[in-house]
Amino acid sequence: MNTPAETIRIGALVPLTRPGWVEPGRHLLAGLELAAREVNDAGGIAGRPLELVVRDTAADPDKAEAAVAELAGLGVAAVAGEYHSVVARAAATRADALGLPFLCSSAVLDALTEQPTEWVARLAPAQSRGWAVYADFLLGAGRTRIAVAADASVYWASGTRILRDRLAPRGGTVIELDMRALTPEAVCDELAGDGATALLLLTGSPEPAVPIVRSVRRDPRLAEVMIGAPAGQPESAEWARLLGGDGAGIPFLRYLPERLGPLGVRVGAALRERLAEAPSFVAFEGYDTVTVLAEVLRSHGTDRARIAGSWPHVAVEGTRGQIGFSRAPGIGVWQWAWAPIQVVARDRADAGRFRVLHTG
Incomplete structure (x- = not known):
């Protein structure tokens, strides 16, 4: 048997x-x-x-x-x-x-x-690689004064540090907006006052990321401000359902080949x-x-x-x-070095499609 x-x-x-x-x-x-x-x-x-x-x-x-x-x-x-x-x-x-x-x-x-x-x-x-690619994309797009709407987390803090370290030697600046203290409307006021050219959502989704996007999109003072989300929130179907066209044109990191x-x-x-x-x-x-x-x-x-x-x-x-x-420098685990990295965004003409904006 x-x-x-x-x-x-x-x-x-x-x-x-x-x-x-x-x-x-x-x-x-x-x-x-x-x-x-x-x-x-x-x-x-x-x-x-x-x-x-x-x-x-x-x-x-x-x-x-x-x-x-x-x-x-x-x-x-x-x-x-x-x-x-x-x-x-x-x-x-x-x-x-x-x-x-x-x-x-x-x-x-x-x-x-x-x-x-x-x-x-x-x-x-590793974050230091992916987010450096994202910083290079920002520089290539002419976005050098960057505001980050950040929750309190070692992950978001690490991301902010990587962006600052990559941008600063090339003339970029990073402004931190503490989402523990600011409403979406207050974020808009800060952006308008600081003259930021991009806002990065280093926050959870759908809250508070979705309300922030809605507020920025509806504020005429911020028509030229690019919204970005390196952690990938805009890839989700939930994002598209909640925001529709407002969720398009927001670049994020994706780990796929072209x-x-x-x-x-x-x-x-x-x-x-x-x-x-x-x-x-x-x-x-x-x-x-x-x-x-x-x-x-x-x-x-x-x-x-x-x-x-x-x-x-x-x-x-x-x-x-x-x-x-x-083994990669500064990383204590065995690392696949490296998965392909893209910066992509939902197409403004068709939010169900993604456009590749940058690779690294």
């Missing part, structure tokens, strides 16, 4: 409820699940089925830490996923302490761990069917995460130390290019 093959379990950390940003969480999970299904349809890992054990982090670092500890106790071979940088940092720190491999899908904060670790790898480009290869095209079509909408780059990150882990499991087995030791030897074809990990 045949006995069922033992399941290989991977923990999946995803923001699925508020105050987490739910839409990217849903896209991330769709990518993770699609790749896992395809692995199993192709025979699993040496005949053993792959199972995702999903935990909702809800953008809460404490929940993420608890989930990592729980998943370690459940015997997962590795942990994957997460979107919010501060949450991913908590998960990475806990995974490092427990000796549990963690492949981070989407979080970009450079300091994902306080100290260098062998246990953590990341697919998303043209997808055959694998990316096939996966993109499958993700669109699964999501019932166009997949964001986060969905591709989810798919690539499981694709990498499946190859590592095939080559190195389920021993956690061997998985962590495999990061520098990864060579996997992903949806957005060949994936391999290396």
